[in-house]
Amino acid sequence: MKNQIFLILGYDINDSYFLQQEFCKQALNNYLSGNYKLKTLDIRGQRLAIPITLNSRSFYSGWMMYPEGLIKNTTPFGGWLK
Numbered sequence: 001m002k003n004q005i006f007l008i009l010g011y012d013i014n015d016s017y018f019l020q021q022e023f024c025k026q027a028l029n030n031y032l033s034g035n036y037k038l039k040t041l042d043i044r045g046q047r048l049a050i051p052i053t054l055n056s057r058s059f060y061s062g063w064m065m066y067p068e069g070l071i072k073n074t075t076p077f078g079g080w081l082k
Contacts, residue, residue: 005077009055019054023073026052027063031071036063049078 006012011019027050030036037060039047045067049060062075 002076005059006054009057011054022054023052023061023076026050027061027071027073031063047074051081 003013006015006019030050031048035051037049039049039062041047044064046065048063048065048071050063051058052061058081060078060081061073062078063071064074065071
């Protein structure tokens with residue numbers, strides 16, 4: 001189940017709005033400061049791995065930057081930061 005990572009970190013369905021806001025805030029700050037990894041580039045756009053920190057645990061989230069510049073979260077959890 002995709003929500004397991006958030007349950008492990010101490011969040012549940014009642015935290016959905018907070019998590020959405022926190023993901024967007026951290027992703028924007030990290031993107032603007034250049035703190036991300038470029039992944040696959042294809043005709044749909046550029047994939048990015050942007051770090052997110054929740055409850056002192058850091059992991060990558062997957063994002064897609066579309067050709068027109070729009071960035072959307074495609075994978076909330078993409079692996080733990082090493």
